[in-house]
Amino acid sequence: MEMDQVLQTFLQESTELLQVMEDTLLQMEGGPVEEEAINAVFRAAHTIKGSAGLFGFDDVVKFTHVVESVLDRVRDGELALGNDLVALLLKSRDHIDRLVQLEASDTEADDETRQQGDALVAKLTTWLGETVQEKPRSDVPAKRKDPVESSGGGVVSNDAWHISLRFGHDVLRNGMDPLSFVRYLGTLGDIVNVVTLYDAMPVAAEMDPESCYLGFEINLRSDADKAAIEGVFEFVRDDCLLRILPPHGRIADFIQLLSDLPGDEERVGELLVKSGAITRSELEEGLRKQEAAAAAEGKARLGEILVEQGAVQRELVDAALDKQRLARDSKAQESKFIRVQADKLDQLINLVGELVISSDGVHLHAQRLNDEGLYESASLIGRLVSEIRDGALLLRMVQIGETFNRFHRVVRDVSRELGKDIGLSVSGAETELDKSVVEKIGDPLMHLVRNAMDHGIESAELRQSRGKPAKGTLSLNAYHESGSVVIEVSDDGGGLNRTKVLAKARERGLVGADQELSEREICNLIFEAGFSTADAVTNLSGRGVGMDVVRRNIEALRGTVEMESLEGRGTTARIRLPLTLAIIDAFLMGVGNGAYVVPLDAVVECVELDEQMRRDSRGNDYINLRDEILPFLRLREVFDIRGDRPELEYVVVVQFGNSRAGLVVDELLGEFQAVIKPVAKIFGSLPGIGGTTILGSGEVALLLDVTALVQQAIGRDTRIEARETGRQALPA
Amino acid sequence: MGKHTAGSYQPETEMTIYHAAALKGVLLAEVEACKELEVDLSNVVEIDSAGLQLLIMAKREAQIRGHQLRLVNHSPAVVEVLDLCNLVSFFGDPVVLTSTRG
Numbered sequence A: 001m002e003m004d005q006v007l008q009t010f011l012q013e014s015t016e017l018l019q020v021m022e023d024t025l026l027q028m029e030g031g032p033v034e035e036e037a038i039n040a041v042f043r044a045a046h047t048i049k050g051s052a053g054l055f056g057f058d059d060v061v062k063f064t065h066v067v068e069s070v071l072d073r074v075r076d077g078e079l080a081l082g083n084d085l086v087a088l089l090l091k092s093r094d095h096i097d098r099l100v101q102l103e104a105s106d107t108e109a110d111d112e113t114r115q116q117g118d119a120l121v122a123k124l125t126t127w128l129g130e131t132v133q134e135k136p137r138s139d140v141p142a143k144r145k146d147p148v149e150s151s152g153g154g155v156v157s158n159d160a161w162h163i164s165l166r167f168g169h170d171v172l173r174n175g176m177d178p179l180s181f182v183r184y185l186g187t188l189g190d191i192v193n194v195v196t197l198y199d200a201m202p203v204a205a206e207m208d209p210e211s212c213y214l215g216f217e218i219n220l221r222s223d224a225d226k227a228a229i230e231g232v233f234e235f236v237r238d239d240c241l242l243r244i245l246p247p248h249g250r251i252a253d254f255i256q257l258l259s260d261l262p263g264d265e266e267r268v269g270e271l272l273v274k275s276g277a278i279t280r281s282e283l284e285e286g287l288r289k290q291e292a293a294a295a296a297e298g299k300a301r302l303g304e305i306l307v308e309q310g311a312v313q314r315e316l317v318d319a320a321l322d323k324q325r326l327a328r329d330s331k332a333q334e335s336k337f338i339r340v341q342a343d344k345l346d347q348l349i350n351l352v353g354e355l356v357i358s359s360d361g362v363h364l365h366a367q368r369l370n371d372e373g374l375y376e377s378a379s380l381i382g383r384l385v386s387e388i389r390d391g392a393l394l395l396r397m398v399q400i401g402e403t404f405n406r407f408h409r410v411v412r413d414v415s416r417e418l419g420k421d422i423g424l425s426v427s428g429a430e431t432e433l434d435k436s437v438v439e440k441i442g443d444p445l446m447h448l449v450r451n452a453m454d455h456g457i458e459s460a461e462l463r464q465s466r467g468k469p470a471k472g473t474l475s476l477n478a479y480h481e482s483g484s485v486v487i488e489v490s491d492d493g494g495g496l497n498r499t500k501v502l503a504k505a506r507e508r509g510l511v512g513a514d515q516e517l518s519e520r521e522i523c524n525l526i527f528e529a530g531f532s533t534a535d536a537v538t539n540l541s542g543r544g545v546g547m548d549v550v551r552r553n554i555e556a557l558r559g560t561v562e563m564e565s566l567e568g569r570g571t572t573a574r575i576r577l578p579l580t581l582a583i584i585d586a587f588l589m590g591v592g593n594g595a596y597v598v599p600l601d602a603v604v605e606c607v608e609l610d611e612q613m614r615r616d617s618r619g620n621d622y623i624n625l626r627d628e629i630l631p632f633l634r635l636r637e638v639f640d641i642r643g644d645r646p647e648l649e650y651v652v653v654v655q656f657g658n659s660r661a662g663l664v665v666d667e668l669l670g671e672f673q674a675v676i677k678p679v680a681k682i683f684g685s686l687p688g689i690g691g692t693t694i695l696g697s698g699e700v701a702l703l704l705d706v707t708a709l710v711q712q713a714i715g716r717d718t719r720i721e722a723r724e725t726g727r728q729a730l731p732a
Numbered sequence B: 001m002g003k004h005t006a007g008s009y010q011p012e013t014e015m016t017i018y019h020a021a022a023l024k025g026v027l028l029a030e031v032e033a034c035k036e037l038e039v040d041l042s043n044v045v046e047i048d049s050a051g052l053q054l055l056i057m058a059k060r061e062a063q064i065r066g067h068q069l070r071l072v073n074h075s076p077a078v079v080e081v082l083d084l085c086n087l088v089s090f091f092g093d094p095v096v097l098t099s100t101r102g
Helices: A003-028 A035-055 A058-075 A083-104 A111-128 A178-186 A226-232 A234-239 A251-260 A265-275 A280-297 A301-309 A311-334 A342-369 A372-395 A401-418 A435-456 A460-465 A498-507 A519-527 A547-556 A611-617 A706-716 A718-724 B017-033 B049-065 B076-084
Strands: A161-167 A190-197 A215-221 A240-245 A397-399 A422-427 A432-434 A472-481 A484-491 A560-566 A570-578 A583-591 A594-599 A603-608 A622-625 A628-634 A650-656 A659-665 A667-677 A689-694 A700-704 B004-009 B034-040 B068-072
Touching: A003 A035, A003 A083, A003 A401, A035 A058, A035 A083, A035 A178, A035 A234, A058 A083, A058 A111, A083 A111, A161 A178, A161 A251, A178 A190, A178 A215, A178 A226, A178 B049, A178 B076, A190 A265, A215 A265, A226 A234, A226 A240, A234 A240, A240 A251, A251 A265, A251 A280, A265 A280, A342 A372, A342 A667, A372 A397, A372 A667, A397 A401, A397 A435, A401 A422, A401 A435, A401 A472, A432 A435, A435 A472, A435 A484, A435 A547, A435 A570, A498 A519, A519 A547, A519 A560, A547 A560, A583 A650, A583 A659, A611 A622, A622 A650, A628 A650, A628 A706, A650 A667, A650 A706, A659 A706, A667 A700, B004 B017, B017 B034, B017 B049, B034 B049, B049 B068
Parallel strands: A422 A472, A594 A700, A628 A659, B004 B034, B034 B068
Antiparallel strands: A161 A215, A161 A240, A190 A215, A397 A432, A472 A484, A484 A570, A560 A570, A583 A594, A583 A667, A603 A650, A622 A628, A650 A659, A667 A689, A689 A700
């Protein structure tokens, strides 16, 4: 049995459940307590406890049990869920998380953790209004108001719950142990009697040591309700026949049991008597009644009597089963997803990459051979490969919403720490990006968020004096734009004080005394190492070591980040990341003997570089494209390519964000799918180059870093910057 | 294998699903071979449903053949399980409570 895999599943599911707990608790904080929400939190805790129990993680079970008890009281309306309690539950949830992690890594809890746990348990039990005992036995779940059934005779004297269990043959093979369920049942109360059954076991020669032949008739004295008892067997419901009859249950129900349970009815009857569920006289009375009723009315009357008498009970059972089914259905919905190992997926994508290249090769040959039939087939293959490529890449995409949602907790905690009132607004959560990027963007985002909360958003008083709402808003937004993913972290705080920033930069020697900088450049000074205009260094930020690391981390993902700010109104940090890392639609261009490639998404248009443009551009680095100024770069110059310029040149207009630039090239070679491989480390980081790709012909083409090139084109001439902000026509 | 009059068998491993298949073979052979078999459970540090089933199987097989099966030196794990399942009387052996039980 794969213990590691099972443990992994437990960890993943627990992590998800803990996340549900956190999200739901945060939602309920300060807002109305919805029944479904508190149920969700309870179920999550309950499931974690159960699973931990299966693994024998006693610490987790014990602690979670207390949390579950408190949640149960809230569920029953016996406890009000005020902010204090929510805060305590959140801390308890954190502790459960810690305990689960410790168990997973097979580490002993240290003293600090133990003390934290004890303190939390103490606080939790004051809410329960009783002291916790060593064993959770006495901490029974609160009573549910079961509708009172009129007895009027016909009930058993047995004051304990009667539980009939017949485990299925595969229970052991499915990794479960009937004994642990019986033990767990014991924590709900007192097991007054147990009869263990083994008559399902064949003779020794035929007995399969790995099959389960056990059954139990159990009498349990407990204040727990039916749902709680059923809950014990949640994980084995599908593998087990389970019948539960309440204390002082109807005799008729026990009669029903005779036919429900496998085996000869008389035998079962004896069993029930032996187990103390029902006395002999009660059994005989019930059988007599059944016969009499059958005789009097004929056939299915018995069924009706039983249903009638047991109607209330049956309804309860059905309702409970329905709920279980619903829960299972929603679990089934969730299991529309499959867990896949990331490296298997990567292997698959690599293969698809190779497939793309081969298919390009086939296409090329088909073209050359001039065979129509072959060409058609090759084109078809090309199309199919394209679809597979798209599908494969989609597999790696995850929504950024998951990452964004983690910040609800962060914003809540940090705003408390800072004594500010800050809310989080999230948009574009469905925006998808590559899994590995999502993982690595978390830390930079965290820093930007903390920074915005600490330095961006002002205190409530200051905000009010400025006519702003006392509650500050931090927004996280994400969207796709021309082949990139854009993530924005915005705040409606005080904005960057440009004067201060510039002064500080001059002070640090980052900027010359009389060097003039554009608005944008001043804002981006924030990212320089050692830069901080914070008057006070807090625990969170202000030491000036954060922002440059943020920028470096983002650049390591081939992305960019910049700050935009309106003094008094707020600041936005905008991160741009490439959408796909592996296979893209590309546009091929030729310069000299070399081939160059840009992402097709970044290409706006291609125009001929005609005489008019050449004349206009003489001496300057921009051309007039339909009365718009377009800065451009000659790739020949950028990459220092030898050889003569051809007569005819082309301008490929590419864009990055709101900026555009033209790339002057010799040839336009069309669209194709490029499998991008990173530039080998030996070449270091070549400016302007983002990777390489192999063409169908076997030739190597260089992927151009559009971002870098556009910035270069723009930055080259600062006069262009000035013009961009609104001044008029071209100089003569 | 000739029939011994009396024999002793001491499982060395835990009596769980992981060892059930192997244990069954050995245990059954011992029961078949010995008219009186003593099973020493002192080394059974862990026992689950599978292990319990094997003991039940052994007891029944012994009964069918008219052999004797005695469980001795019950380990704490075994005591707990027999107690939980109320099977002490089924096996009919005296269970010696050691101080480690709790």
